[in-house]
Amino acid sequence: MQQAITLAVMVRDDARRLDRCLASLEGFVDNILVLDTGSVDDSVEIARSRGARIEQIDWPNDFSAALNVLLGHVQTPWTLRLDSDEWFDPSQAQILRSYAQTDPVCGYYLVRRDLQPSGTFDEIHVLRMWRTHEEVRYEGVVHEVIRHARFDDAWPGKRLLRSDTYFWHDGYVEDVKPKAMRNLELLRLEVKRRPESLDAQAMLATTLRGLGDPEGQERLRSLVDQLLNHPPSFVPAQVALALGMYMDSLSVEAAQDPRTEDLIIRAVEWFPKNPVVLYFAAVLERKREELETSLALFLTLESLVDTDDYDRGISIPNQLVGDRLWRSMVFVASKIGREDVVQRCQRKLSGARPSKS
Secondary structure: OOEEEEEEEEEOOOOOHHHHHHHHOOOEEEEHHHHEOOOOOOOHHHHHHOOOOOOOOOOOOHHHHHHHHHOOOOOOOOOEEEEEEEOOOOHHHHHHHHHHHOEEEEEEEEEEEOOOOOEEEEEEEEEEEEEEEOOOOEEOOOEEEHHHHHHHHOOOOOOEEEEEEEEEEOOOOOOHHHHHHHHHHHHHHHHHHHHOOOHHHHHHHHHHHHHHOHHHHHHHHHHHHHHHOOOOOOOHHHHHHHHHHHHHHOOOOHOOOOOHHHHHHHHHHHHHOOOOHHHHHHHHHHOOOHHHHHHHHHHHHHHHHHHHOOOOOEEEEEEHHOOHHHHHHHHHHHHHOOOOHHHHHHHHHOOOOOOOO
């Protein structure tokens, strides 16, 4: 028997993109549910014109709290959640029906393609489709997540799968500073509420760094010190971006610090398939004049890219799994006489490696 799917979307003052979002899944879902958090534009009217069931709340200054209200109104066996600035191509949307029929599975990570002002896109795996259950709820006031443990409790014996199915997101094409400033306020509250949370610390540090605030570098350094002094058994995905930012920030002189080698080793142990960590660890080894080790890390990343087996737990810039990687490999390989690597990467740079579409 076919399992019905509800598209669940939260919106505020984003009528144009909401219409694109809802239209992209017309005929591919059974119900549309829109939670409005205080729009003064035509968002509610647009949702109604697309046949959506509409719920409205005042914005609670907490993304998880609002999204959990949205999830509480879903009445079908499957939930598909999008933001208003996200949408599917028909070729990808048509796959969703088959996902809802797979019995051993309780949810899917889909690939979000984040369009950039340069015209390129980054990719990240995000959990956006799952079997509806009251236990499956978000945590975190911003950059909200659903913990795997919630699925274990809700659907024992069923699995979460990572899918190659993708959808688009253009929220980063516009000026992102207002969103970053809004998130910064929420992240400070989150760190104050959960000071032990590594992901909250990492998100606050990277947000500050992205805004050019010197506090961001200080928080990155403090986080790295904490990780090296008291290595945790589990490191959340958001820390990978913080580690990449920190390693990239180190000067040639700073790279000679005795703890840098420990940092590289642990970062790669925690995130052995993450392109951000592997790339900047390799660059840091190059700064340390450890060229053989640098090339070994680049080669590991190249193998992951060639087999499409790399981690998309955080947003991965296309350049780090494309031209920027090949150019960096050419530079290091030429220094140590690895002409085979130089020639291979030059072929890839010339277009021998097919681009993603």
